[in-house]
Amino acid sequence: EAGVAQSPRYKIIEKRQSVAFWCNPISGHATLYWYQQILGQGPKLLIQFQNNGVVDDSQLPKDRFSAERLKGVDSTLKIQPAKLEDSAVYLCASTSSGVWNTEAFFGQGTRLTVV
């Protein structure tokens, strides 16, 4: 079974630039999460999708962050414009449909550095 795929692995941008991250979850997984992990902290949930619908985006800074999950499969997370404090690892995770107590599978993450 293929795991959660994320790209790119690393990205360096200047502040005020835009950036996009891509995630391909495990096949058949209906729930997809995006987390932000700042150095030295635990993962913080940014947005959660159930199929192609958003079920929780309460901690997403909507003035600069956006995310979509077209056709309920792949997802992209965008930051526009980026700030220095957005430097972090962005993690994508997925869980299977209908069994909400199973483990979440994580991708390797995208390490973003904003300079």
Add this chain to the structure above:
Amino acid sequence: AQSVTQLDSQVPVFEEAPVELRCNYSSSVSVYLFWYVQYPNQGLQLLLKYLSGSTLVESINGFEAEFNKSQTSFHLRKPSVHISDTAEYFCAVNALSGGYNKLIFGAGTRLAVHP
């Protein structure tokens, strides 16, 4: 709302000594509990999970955790650690919120095993 508190940000220990990493949670509904491990420059991996049944759960590499509902705790223990156990450990809670499961992480505990 659910939350997770990891009481120690760093735990230094000598090789072959026992270790306990503490985790407390708060939630108004039934929860499912997880410990994830993150080795340097790697993604999050599930270490062990409590879903139901026996309150003591074990991992394949000698870690164990005990779910204590009255104390709302899920502490992680290992009787004898190895250098290779050096990593960041995250406690996580999965609970129903607004009709959907939500996976929330603690801030993490950095375990440093010294020879």
